Amino acid sequence: MTQNFRHNSDLTAIVVGPQKKKPAVKTQEEVFDSGEHLTFVWRAVWLILAIGLFGLFLWGIRSWVLHSNAFLLKSITVRGNRILEKENILKNVSFKKNMRLTDVELSGIEGRLMKNPYLKSVVVFRRFPSTLEIEVEERSPVAYVSGKKLWMVDDEGVILPPLLGGETLGLPVITHTGKFQEKIGEAVKNKKLRKAVWLLSMMKTLDKNLYYQVNNVDYSVQKGMVVYLNKRSFPLYFGDSPAVRQIAYMQAILKKLKRERRVANVQYIDLRFENQVVVK
Template sequence: MNQSPGEAGQCCGMWLGLRVQPVWCLYRKSGIINRPSSFQAERSEKMFTGKNIFVLTSAILIFLHVSVWIQDNHAFSVREIRIAGASLVTDEEVLTAAKIDISSPIMEANVETIRKRLLRGLPQVMDVRVSRIFPSTIRIELIERDPIAIILDNGIWGVDSDGVLLPRFSARHGLDYPVITNIRLQKYVPGEKVDDTGLTSLVRFLGELRTLNPALYSRISEVTIDDMIGVRLIMLDYNVPVLMGHERLLKKCKDLEIAWDFLLNSRKAASIKYLDLRYRDQ
C-alpha cells in the first residue's frame, strides 16, 4: 500500500506511542515558512522611510542654499517698485509711506509690514495689496476710497460714502462732486469717520443716488441739511434750490428728474426761485 511521507510519519509515531506531526506542519505553525515574505516587507519599509528622510533633508538644504544665494546675489535686490490704482495720491506719497529700502535684498521686503505702513500713512487708501515679483520688483496695488462729495470748511476736503474724511483736495483730484457746505470739521483728521448724523445721512443718500441715477447726481452742485428743511439741493443749472425734506429722498429724486427735464426743455428753469418737494402729492 502506497503512503505519503506524512502518513508514514504518523503511522511510525503511533507505533512508537508518540504523537508526531509532519515537518511541514511544524514549519507552518512556527511561521518559518512566512518569514521570508514578512522580512522583505519590513526591509522595503525601512528603505522607503530612509529615502523619504534623504529627500526631505536634501530639499531643506537646497532651499537654505538658494535663500543664502538670493540674499548675496545683487540680481535679487529691489530695483523697481510698480504702483497701480493711484489717483488720489501721488507715487511720491506712496513711496514715502511704504519706506521700501531700494537695493536691499527682495527677500527682506516684508509685504505685510509695507501694507500696514501704507494703510496707516495714506487715509485715501481703503485697502492695498503688496507682492514680490522676482527677481527685483515690488508691486503695490492700491484700492482707494471713492469720494462722494466735497466738504468746504477751511479748505476743500473729500468724504466717501462711509463718512470717512479724506485729505485736502486740489485741482489735480478733479472737483466734479457735490459740495457740502454746512458741516464743521475742526475736531476730525483725515482717515477718521466723521461722527455727524447730518453728514452720515447726506453721504449715504448721495452714494445711493449716484448708483441709481448717476445723471441726476451729476446735476447737483451743492447739498446742505438742517433740522427744519431737511436736505436741500442746489441744481447745477441756474442754481435753483430744491427742498427735499427728510424722507423718501430717492423717490423724490425720480419726481425731481421728470420736473427738471420739463423745466429745462420748456426753458422755464431760469425763472424758478425754488422747488419744494417736502410734502406728499405735490
C-alpha cells in the same frame, strides 16, 4: 435511493478530498542565510539618502534666492490709484539700497501705507524676481464740506485733507449743517452732514450725470436738505430725511421740465411729499 460505490477509495476521495499543504515558516537563521533582511536594509538606506538629497536641494535653492542679485528689489508698481500719484502713496515708506525682495516685510509696508487717509485698503505682494506690487483702493470723495477750512468727505463720511498741490476735483459743497469734528481720517458724527453725504452718494450711484450737475447742498431749518444745481437758480427741497424715491422724482421732473422748455420759469421744486412733486 442509495448509491453504491465500487471501492472504498472512491468514498475517501469524495469525503476527504485533497489536503492543502501549509506554508513552511522560516526560522530566523534561515532568513539571515537567504539574505532577505539585507533587501529591507538597503531600501531604508536609499530612502534616507533620497530624503537627504532633497533637503540639500531645497537648502541650495533657498541659499540662491537669499544671495542672488537676481532677487534685488528693482521696481515698485502701484495699481488702483485714480486720485493719488504714486509718489504720494509711497511717501510713508522707504526701502534700503540693494534690498532683496525676500527681505521686504509686507505687513509692515501695508501698515505704513494705510496711514494715508485717502487709502481705504492696501495689499502688498512680491512679483518675483524683482518687483514689489502694491494694490490700493482709494476713498471716493463726494463733496467738499465747509468747516474751519474746506475739507473733502467720502461716501462714508470720512474727512479727507486737501490734495497736495492744491488740486481741486470739482465736487459739490455741503454747507450750514453745523459744527463737526474736523479730524482727518475719521468719520463725522454730525447727523445733518451725514444725511447730506448720503444724499450725494446715492445720486452718484444712481445717476452720475445728475450728481455732477449738483453745485451745493445746503441745510435749512424750514426746508431740510436743499440742493442747488449748476446753471440753475432754483432750489430743490428734500426735507430732513432724504430718500431714494426723491432722487427718482428729481430725475423725472427735470427731464419733463427740460422737454417742455419750462426750466427758466421754475422758482423751486419741492420733493418732500410722499407721492407728489410741487413745482412753482
